[in-house]
Amino acid sequence: MALTVFAVSNLSFIAEAQATMSVYYIRTLVDIAGVLILSVQHEQLRETALHSELSAMDAVLHRQYEQYRQSKENIRLINRRYHELKMQIAAIRAERDQAKQNAALAEMESDIRRYEAENKTGNPVLDTLLTAKSLYCQQHGINMTCxxxxxxxxxxxxxxxxxxxxTALDNATESVLTEQDPEKRLIRTAIYAQNGFVMLRFENYCTQPVELGPDGLPRRSSHGGYDLKSVRAAAEARGGTLTLHWENEWFTLRVLLPQK
Structure with missing residues (x-):
């Protein structure tokens, strides 16, 4: 486009070689038009990039919300099964054969402990998310404390x-799943008040140093597999910040929000 503008602005030299002022007027007009065209094109490219980024962030949000809805239904079914197991234990206790009774009780209690991962934090949405993540961690040999x-x-x-x-927990679980030693699959989560702010802290064991990209976020190949741009955008929308840190084989994600 720049070459086209340059060529058009010089056509007047051929047609009107003697009309000096006319040449200057035409060249100035064409050059200004070229700058405007390039500016509009640059703005369109920038808007396209922003739209692509927003679409990716919206996809992450939609995925997390769908996971939340599915988790809520799963937990309802789990709770129903939990109460059924308790009733079955009561029936087993009436069994007269002590050996059969002990074997059945051990199996039933093991099943109950597997489902006994529900978290009670005072926020039903957070409870649902943490319960679902806890169950996922139990199934994949991940030790998550909260x-x-x-x-x-x-x-x-x-x-x-x-x-x-x-998103933060998905990123942490995907990262620790790469650890070959099950004892190193560790995740720590904490949400607490600090000096008028709400601190959300997510830590996971990570042997390899985390490489950050130009945007200050982990490169996809260096830690987890989830885009943390949506987390940063959500924090900044509430006047908060997102900080990342890797030290002593632990990766830490902190979200600091003004307390309401």
């Missing part, structure tokens, strides 16, 4: 909680 005051997140919408907490 200390959270869910009431601190009551000012956030369901989508924001799903985006921040869900």
């Amino acid at each position: 200390v959270a005051d869910g009431t601190l997140l009551n000012f956030l919408t369901t989508g924001e909680i799903c985006t921040i907490v869900g």
